[in-house]
Amino acid sequence: MIQITGLSVVQTTTPQHHKPSRYTHLVVLLPLCALLLITTGCQFKQSAFALMAGNTGSSFAAAAMTLDYAHKGSVTATYARSAFQSYQSQLQNVDQQLSARAGAPDNRTIQELLKLYQPAMQAINHPCLEAACHWQAQITALNQASQAFLKAGE
Amino acid sequence: MNANNDDIFSIADIIDSQLESSDRQNVGRVADIEAEWREDGTLVLCHLVTGPQALSGRIARPLRSLAQRLLHDRFEYSIPLSDVEKFGPTLRLRRKARDYPVGRSERWIAEHILRWIPGSGY
Amino acid sequence: MKKWLSITLGIVTAIGGFLDAGTIATSGEAGAKFGLGLIWAILLATVMAILLVEMVGRFTAVSQKPYAAAIREELGFRFYLFPLISEIIAEGLLLTAELGGMAIALSLVTGLSWHILFPVAVVIVFLMAWRAPFDWIENGPAIFGMLMLAFLVGVFVMGGPSQETVQTLWKPVIKPGELADYFYLVAAILGATISPYLLYFYSSGTREEGWSGKSLLLNRITAFAGMGFGSLGSITIVIMSAIVLQPQNIQASTLGEIGLTLATPFGKIGSLIFACILFVTCLGAALECVLALSYNVAQGFGWPWGENKKPVEAAHFNLILVLFLVIALLINLIGIEPLQLALFASTIIALFLPLSLLPFLIIMNNRQYLGDKINKPWLNILVLLILLIAFVVSITAIPLELLSGGG
Numbered sequence: 001m002i003q004i005t006g007l008s009v010v011q012t013t014t015p016q017h018h019k020p021s022r023y024t025h026l027v028v029l030l031p032l033c034a035l036l037l038i039t040t041g042c043q044f045k046q047s048a049f050a051l052m053a054g055n056t057g058s059s060f061a062a063a064a065m066t067l068d069y070a071h072k073g074s075v076t077a078t079y080a081r082s083a084f085q086s087y088q089s090q091l092q093n094v095d096q097q098l099s100a101r102a103g104a105p106d107n108r109t110i111q112e113l114l115k116l117y118q119p120a121m122q123a124i125n126h127p128c129l130e131a132a133c134h135w136q137a138q139i140t141a142l143n144q145a146s147q148a149f150l151k152a153g154e
Numbered sequence: 155m156n157a158n159n160d161d162i163f164s165i166a167d168i169i170d171s172q173l174e175s176s177d178r179q180n181v182g183r184v185a186d187i188e189a190e191w192r193e194d195g196t197l198v199l200c201h202l203v204t205g206p207q208a209l210s211g212r213i214a215r216p217l218r219s220l221a222q223r224l225l226h227d228r229f230e231y232s233i234p235l236s237d238v239e240k241f242g243p244t245l246r247l248r249r250k251a252r253d254y255p256v257g258r259s260e261r262w263i264a265e266h267i268l269r270w271i272p273g274s275g276y
Numbered sequence: 277m278k279k280w281l282s283i284t285l286g287i288v289t290a291i292g293g294f295l296d297a298g299t300i301a302t303s304g305e306a307g308a309k310f311g312l313g314l315i316w317a318i319l320l321a322t323v324m325a326i327l328l329v330e331m332v333g334r335f336t337a338v339s340q341k342p343y344a345a346a347i348r349e350e351l352g353f354r355f356y357l358f359p360l361i362s363e364i365i366a367e368g369l370l371l372t373a374e375l376g377g378m379a380i381a382l383s384l385v386t387g388l389s390w391h392i393l394f395p396v397a398v399v400i401v402f403l404m405a406w407r408a409p410f411d412w413i414e415n416g417p418a419i420f421g422m423l424m425l426a427f428l429v430g431v432f433v434m435g436g437p438s439q440e441t442v443q444t445l446w447k448p449v450i451k452p453g454e455l456a457d458y459f460y461l462v463a464a465i466l467g468a469t470i471s472p473y474l475l476y477f478y479s480s481g482t483r484e485e486g487w488s489g490k491s492l493l494l495n496r497i498t499a500f501a502g503m504g505f506g507s508l509g510s511i512t513i514v515i516m517s518a519i520v521l522q523p524q525n526i527q528a529s530t531l532g533e534i535g536l537t538l539a540t541p542f543g544k545i546g547s548l549i550f551a552c553i554l555f556v557t558c559l560g561a562a563l564e565c566v567l568a569l570s571y572n573v574a575q576g577f578g579w580p581w582g583e584n585k586k587p588v589e590a591a592h593f594n595l596i597l598v599l600f601l602v603i604a605l606l607i608n609l610i611g612i613e614p615l616q617l618a619l620f621a622s623t624i625i626a627l628f629l630p631l632s633l634l635p636f637l638i639i640m641n642n643r644q645y646l647g648d649k650i651n652k653p654w655l656n657i658l659v660l661l662i663l664l665i666a667f668v669v670s671i672t673a674i675p676l677e678l679l680s681g682g683g
Contacts, residue, residue, distance in 0.1 A: 045676055046453035058527035065524055065536055074539045075547040078387035082380070083532030085389055089613065090530060150525050170349050172578045183348065183578030212353045243341065243349060243644075260579060263591035271598070273407050275586030 046153070047103025052094065053113070054153030059090045060120050060146035063127070064139050070129055077129045084127050091124055105152070113148055120145035168202070172244040173233070179251035181260075185209045188232060202238070202245070204256050205230035231255050283494070284418040287502050289481065289564070291421035293474030294325060294506025296561030297377030297531075298370065298618040300554060302464045303510045304534035305619070307517025308527050310458060311441045313448025315511055317462045321469035322507035324662045326499050327655065328633070331640050332475045333495035337487040339645035343479035344575040346639050356576055359472070359635060362628040363572060367473055369621035371565040371600065372607040375401065376614025377558035380531050384551040394608055398601050401562045405597050410484045410583040413567075417560035424505075424557070426538055426549045427512035433541040434519050441518050456676040463670035464619050467626030469510070470666065472633065473568035480571040484583060492649075513537070531615050570596040626670035630663050 046054070063084065070080035095117055099110045123138035173181045185208035188201035207230050211218030233247065233254065240246035251257055269276035306314035332343055339346065348356040378397035379390040386393070404413060431437075450458050487495065516537040521528055528534050535550035542549065567583070574581035574593040587594040612620075637659060640651045 045456040050453065055527065055529060058525055058529060061524050062521075062526045062530070062533045062536070065526065066532070069536065069539055069547075074543045075536070076544050079384050079532070079535070079539075079547045079551070081387040082383040082390070083530065083535075085383070086380075086530035086532050086613070146525070170353055172345065172349070180578050180580045183576075185353070209353060213357070260591045263595050264588040268587050268591055268594060271406075271587070274588050274594075276588045 047101070049098070049101035049103040049105070050153045052098060052101055052153075053149045056091060056094050056117075057146045057149030057151075057153055059087050060124075060142045060149065063087045063120075063124055064142035064146060067123070067127055067129075067135060067139055067142065070127075071131070071135055080127065080129055084124060088124050091121065095121075109152065113152055116141075116145040116148045167243075168199075168241075168245070171242075173202070173204070173247060173256065174244050175247050175249065175251040175254060176239070177250045179257070181247070181251055181254050181257045184245070185212065200235055201232040202235065203230065203232045229259060231258075283498050283501060284414050287418040287421065287505060289329065289474060289478045289502050291417045291424075291506070291557055291560040293471055293477065293561065293564055294469055294503060295421070295424060295509050295557045296370075296468065296618075297373050297554075297558050297614060298464070298468030298471075298561075298622040299506075299510050300377070300513060300531065300534060300557065301528075301615045301618045302461060302468050302622060303513035304517045304521075304528035304531075304537075306461050306465065307514035308521040308533075309454070309461070310448050310450065311444030311518040311522055312437065312514060313444040313450070314458075314461055314465060315445060315514055317465040318469070318507060318510050318514065320662065320665070321466050322503055322510075324466075324470050324659070325474070325503040325506070327659060328470065328475060328636075329478055329503055330496055330499040331651065331655075331659075332479045332636070333482050333487070333499060334492060334649055335640060335646060336479045336482045337491045337495055338489050338647065338649050340483075340488070341645065342483055342571065342575045343475055343636070343639075344572040345578075346645060347635050348576045350639050350642060350645075351635055355635065359632045360572060360576060362631050363472055363476075363569065366471075366621060366625045366628055367565050367569055368600070368603055368607060369617060369624065370471070370473075371562055372604045373614045373618035373621050374558045374562035374565060375604055376608065376617065377531065378555055378562065380614060381551045381555035381558065384532060384535065384554070385548070390614075395605065397558075397562070398605055401559065401566060402598070402601055404559075405563055405566055405583075405601075406587060406594070408583070410481070413563055413583060414481070417556050417563070420552065420556040421505075421560065423549055423553050424509040424512075426542070426546070426553070427509060427516050430538055430541045430546070431512055431515050431519070434516070437515055437519050441522070444518070456673065459669055460619075460623065460673040460676065463626045463666070463673040464622040466666040466669065467622035467624065467629070468618070469506075470629060470662075471622075471625055472629070473565050475636065476568035476572045477564040480567070480575070480581070489649075529615065530613070566597055566600050569600055570594070623670050623674055626666045627674060629666045629670075633659070633663055 045051075066075065066080050066083045066087075069075045070077060075083075095114050098104065098113065099107070104110065119141040123142050128135035128138055168187060169184055171184050173183060175181050182204045184202045185205060186203040187199055188203055189197050189199045192198055205227075207218055207221040207225060207227065210221040231254070233256070237248050238245050239248045247254065264274075264276060268274040303318070306317075335346070336342055341349070344356075347359060375394060375397045376390065378400070379393040382388070382393045382396060383390040404416075448458070482491070482495070513534070517528055517534065520537040520540045521533065526533055526536075531554060535547050535554070538546035538550045540546070570593045571581055573579075573596050574590065577592070579592040580590040581593040582590055637651075637656060639645065641656065643650055
């Protein structure tokens, strides 16, 4: 875990007229930090696979919550329908791109993920917004997929 | 010139200034100026120039001749300096907006484009 | 009394300029990913926004010149083109994002696809910008923008953030590999808040309202109240997002997810309120964006301008407005999600900030325009520092984001 204190950044804005040398230091230091960050960029950024897996897991979690809320009466059915359209466009073609992403694990792990992806995607494409269908089963599928993808993205 | 003697006007003050007609309409900005050599050897400012050609010349000199080839001076217009009633950040002109072809593009847009859009007030 | 009512100018500037699709997106994502760990960036941006709005209001009230006109007069035509071009690029993207935000808000209420609703949003903005007097543009979004307070009430209903979350306020928890994300969001927050279009709009707004050198106190209060209100809205979104979405591992990568934060305490009504907030803030921002550019060009070229004139009386001004909306329609055809576009546009704005604001700083120190009301030295230094931070953060964050193909 890396921890940064936000406060130290805020303090740099306190004006100090009499010591312009302070600022010249800052002017030199900040671009240097920037350069350092850019050149060593890879360490500050997740792999493309981890990023995609994380986003997918997050979208499945959001879908599970939305579906749950729709049946608890916390959001209207139209709200849920519209939200699912967005999830759909977020999640489209993840199955085809996943293995090609940099940093992807071995084929077996991918296959296991995709096994959970299929039923969850079924729920994304056709969410049960009426009481009659098996919406609980959909929520379960979404949650399982969400957890697996989030774990893969860590 | 109506400029007071104790006011010093530099070219930088005049270029890019707002042109305002006597009926308080904005009619454009000064893009360039024209001066002429008098026989006694003095350089006298005589015209304010407006228009896309003069403006593109301000960005880079070659652009001016390019713009001239495209536009054939159609939108260039110069206002005699004697037409300026008041100097300052805004140059007030003696005549009304419709007497100056400077605002021609304004009227052209209103007549040829905006009138077809409902509610334009044309 | 009438004069004091024009405090709504500040509120509407805040609602469009401060709170918009970009702010809702960045705040929602910031809270969901980093808890309260990015609130410092919002506070920094708020300070900057207050300073800039106060400055531009003071400038226009004292000199009776709108900001864009002053850039051209003071720095010349060639220099005027730099802020103009950077604004056209950044605001073209941003306007498209705002219209997309409106379309998504309409979609959340109707259930129709936002792609279909995008042209509807364009028509609504066009109608308001085309014929509505300035008063309407000011007061409409300002009144409905008060709904933003729902987030504040939500924080109390939810019992506030947990002990653990509160600690992220000064000790952000950044997992390995998330540092780039963190920087990207800092840049986006700064860019979403300190948008130059806010200055063009506010400056022209004070002219439309007829402020004078006597309105300086009013100007100061308006800047504080308006931007303070915006900041409150933004911060409460972060908190709600940290309370509701972060524990569920939801990253708020679509706007509908952020609405769940209001549905949790308030149920169906909460989700509807969110749709209203999204619609109003994006409407306000889209109007400001489109008007700011029209004001800018018309004033820079010395043509007639003003919302209280008939379109044919300010022909260039209104033509630009129409063209800009058409351009947004075209950009939308590329098909980027509004939220991603808003984030991207905001970081681009942060990158351009020095370009668009340095001329402003020069003008604010010109006695010809301002007399003894020029900037105090500490104000210049403070603004320069914040500009520097915004620039460094965005020049760091954008390559990283592009390299990884994320965004």
